[in-house]
Amino acid sequence: MRQFRDVVRGVDGFTRNREGNFAVLFGAAVSVLALGVGFAVNISQLYNARSSLQGVVDAAVTSTARDLTLGVITEADASKTVQAFLDANSTAGILQANQAALDKLTVDRTANTVQADAHADVGLFFPLFSTDSMRRVTASTTALYSDKTVEVAMMLDVTGSMAGQKIKDLRTAASNAVNSFLGGQSATNPRVRVAIVPYANSVNVGSLAASTV
Structure with missing residues (x-):
């Protein structure tokens, strides 16, 4: 009986003891705080990865739509x-080489649109609760393209009022415009044609149109 009372007193003393409570609470708080920090880091990592992937996909689809328009x-x-553009630029932001993968590409001939869906598998910095350390982020974008041909005619004032520096500036501007219109398109399937029309009382075309004069 005495031994039983000693056990009861021991248990009662243990339940009344408050020494070390702060250490227990501190340990619990640190654990929760560590989980919160890890979760926040993972969320930030996934957000940055998706933002990087979206930027790469946007640029890839825009570039492809431009090449379709120019007939390249x-x-x-x-x-x-x-896919080649994604491979070449997948290291943008926090993505790694060849991490961006194209899932689906749709070229709508009726709407003249190019739509791409892509993904990237990202390894988490802090996997929580023994979960899978890889998470997938996705991105999708659409761009317009045109399969129409374009003809541009520029009428240039070459009268006497354009003498001196004015005509020099006009030549430079016209040359830059023509290079911008014609640059980058396919040599075998050009989509853009440019005509130059001089504005003057008479024009000396030399031997260019001798048979028609």
Whole structure:
């Protein structure tokens, strides 16, 4: 009986003892804080990865739509072009080389749009609760393209009022405009044609149109 009372007193003393409570609470608080910090870091990592992926996909689709418009590539080459752009630029931001992968590319001939869906698998800095350390982020974007041909005619004032520096500046501006219009398009399937029309009382075309004069 005495031994039983000693056990009861021992248990009662243990339950009344408050020494070390702060250490226990501090340990619990640190654990919760560490989980919160790890979760915040993971969220920030995934957000930055998705932002980087979105930027790369936007640039890839825009570039592909431009090449389709200029006739540099055909619709059959669009998917390969987008993937090549993703591979070349996938190190943007926090992404690693060859981390961005193209899931689907749709070229809508009716709406003249190029739509791409892509993903990247990101390794988390702080995997929590023994979960999978990899998370997938996705991105999608659409760009317009045109398969129409364009003809541009520029009428240039070459009268006497343009003498001196004015005509020099006009030549430079016209040359830059022509290079901008014609640069980058396919040599075998040009989409843009440019005509120059001089504005003057008479024009000396030399031997350019001798047979028609």
